[in-house]
Amino acid sequence: QKLVNNNSEIRLHDLLLSCFLESYAKIYKREKQLSIDMEGHGRSSEVMDLNISRTVGWFTTVYPLLFNLKTFNKSFMSKIDYVHDKMESVPNGGLSYELYLKEKNKSKDKFSSIMFNFLGEFESQSYENSTFNLLPVNIGEEVAESTQMQNPLILNISIYGGTLVANFIYDRKIFSNWKLKRLANTFKNKLVDSIKQLELLSSNPKNDNSLINQILSYNSSNGNEYVDIINDTLNDNIYVFPPAMLKVAYLPIYKSLFTELAYKAHIFHLNSDNQLIENIAEYIANNNDTSIILIGYSGGANIAYEVSVCLENKYNKTVDKIIMLDGSKWEDGLEFTTVTEENIDDMLEDFLVQSNLSRESLDENVLNILNSERSNFLAEAK
Numbered sequence: 001q002k003l004v005n006n007n008s009e010i011r012l013h014d015l016l017l018s019c020f021l022e023s024y025a026k027i028y029k030r031e032k033q034l035s036i037d038m039e040g041h042g043r044s045s046e047v048m049d050l051n052i053s054r055t056v057g058w059f060t061t062v063y064p065l066l067f068n069l070k071t072f073n074k075s076f077m078s079k080i081d082y083v084h085d086k087m088e089s090v091p092n093g094g095l096s097y098e099l100y101l102k103e104k105n106k107s108k109d110k111f112s113s114i115m116f117n118f119l120g121e122f123e124s125q126s127y128e129n130s131t132f133n134l135l136p137v138n139i140g141e142e143v144a145e146s147t148q149m150q151n152p153l154i155l156n157i158s159i160y161g162g163t164l165v166a167n168f169i170y171d172r173k174i175f176s177n178w179k180l181k182r183l184a185n186t187f188k189n190k191l192v193d194s195i196k197q198l199e200l201l202s203s204n205p206k207n208d209n210s211l212i213n214q215i216l217s218y219n220s221s222n223g224n225e226y227v228d229i230i231n232d233t234l235n236d237n238i239y240v241f242p243p244a245m246l247k248v249a250y251l252p253i254y255k256s257l258f259t260e261l262a263y264k265a266h267i268f269h270l271n272s273d274n275q276l277i278e279n280i281a282e283y284i285a286n287n288n289d290t291s292i293i294l295i296g297y298s299g300g301a302n303i304a305y306e307v308s309v310c311l312e313n314k315y316n317k318t319v320d321k322i323i324m325l326d327g328s329k330w331e332d333g334l335e336f337t338t339v340t341e342e343n344i345d346d347m348l349e350d351f352l353v354q355s356n357l358s359r360e361s362l363d364e365n366v367l368n369i370l371n372s373e374r375s376n377f378l379a380e381a382k
Contacts, residue, residue, distance in 0.1 A: 010080055010198070013118050016157055018072075018083045019194055020116065023186040025069040027179060029342065035066050037151055039117035044093045063090060063097035064112050073345050076197045113174070115151040119158035153180075164191070193353045226269050226279065230255055234264040238293045239284055241268050241300030241307075248373045249351045268303070277303070281310035285317055294322045301327020344377055 024034060042059030043052060052059075071082045090097075152174040156167045166187065170180055228251065240258065242250045247269055258265035268280055284292065284307070292311070296304030301324035308319040348370065362370075 011084065012121075014080055014084045014087060015194055016118055016191075017087075017116060018079045019190040020155065020187055021067055021069065021083070022072040022079060023183055023190050024114075025072045026186055026346065027183045032069055033066060034069055034114070035064055035112040037062050037064050037112040037115040038087075038090075038094060039115055040094060041120070042093070042095055059095065061094040061097065062115070063094040065090070073342070073349075076194070111150045113152050115154045117154070117156045119156060121159040122161070196353060226276065227283065228255075228267040228269070230258045230265040230267065231261070232264060234262065236263050237266060237287055237289050238263045238295060239266045239268065239280075239304075239307075241294065241296040241304040243298035243300050244270060247376070248369060249347075268300075270303075277306045277310050278314070280307050281314060285311060285315040291320045292317060294319055295325070296323070296327055297325045298327050301325060341378060344374060348374060 021034065025031070038061075040061045042061040065086055067083075067086065072079055074082075149169075149171050152171040154169040156169070158165050166184070168180055168184055238261075240254065242254060251267070254265075254267050258267070266283075270276070280303075294304040294308060296302070304322055304324065305328075308322050311317040311319060
């Protein structure tokens with residue numbers, strides 16, 4: 001709340017809604033649009049220039065908004081701005097929606113699958129000397145279970161004493177329990193990531209981030225498209241197979257890690273070469289090692305295993321040790337993740353967030369490198 005208050009461009013309601021929509025788009029990937037019934041207290045008197053100072057209670061407003069979920073693969077501020085503009089486009093803050101229906105002789109006989117309601121912030125300190133106090137207990141469900149839900153999913157969000165509470169009420173016949181748990185966890189993680197982004201925007205960082213410097217100094221053109229060599233003056237070789245991810249993300253980490261080891265480390269990379277396994281096996285065989293050691297992480301473990309098979313079958317070379325971290329050899333029937341533009345963009349966005357970076361803070365050179373990596377990774381995956 002404090003970070004939002006310090007940034008006049010962002011409203012808490014917009015931030016919460018943006019995080020929810022992005023989370024929904026990530027879990028329900030096939031859906032391109034989402035209609036949400038927005039519920040509010042209707043007490044935003046400035047919207048309709050009303051004097052409500054002698055009134056109590058809610059002037060409940062409910063109105064639908066349609067969101068394009070493709071918008072939520074863009075930058076942090078682009079997503080916030082999109083939601084803000086949508087909210088601002090609603091006439092009279094939604095207060096006049098029911099009047100509009102009545103004027104048109106229409107009734108709201110269709111409801112969105114989701115209702116979103118940000119109840120607001122309730123600070124217990126503000127009630128200390130008041131006639132009214134917040135109840136320190138949970139009052140339970142406000143609507144009987146036997147009542148048919150107009151919206152299959154209702155999300156009520158409130159802040160009590162500095163703690164954000166999100167309550168998901170849903171129809172189990174329409175929304176599965178395990179997917180709602182994933183949605184709730186993703187929503188929570190998006191909120192945490194947004195806090196990091198707000199901290200970045202508040203501090204107005206310069207490009208002195210060490211990771212940015214690593215990206216700028218990163219050079220993928222070393223004359224060999226599928227291997228980088230670390231400690232090239234040493235004699236004992238190890239062969240390393242990273243996971244299927246952005247090279248610009250893992251290479252600085254691998255350089256830092258393997259520089260400290262007393263080995264000449266050969267870091268292999270995926271590429272679009274159909275003969276990748278055979279080429280790597282030939283590369284290793286030509287080094288004539290007395291002992292061959294392979295290390296594979298995640299998807300790289302699968303590649304390492306296939307290379308070991310090729311070395312044995314084609315070059316009669318036995319791999320002495322193969323270390324597989326979070327990976328195993330492929331078997332028929334195993335499920336695997338298909339790499340698409342969508343999950344590459346998710347990976348790139350997570351990389352930036354976890355590195356405390358935002359696209360807005362990056363200069364054109366860094367963005368060009370990241371966009372180039374994105375294109376290369378997609379080509380490699382295909």
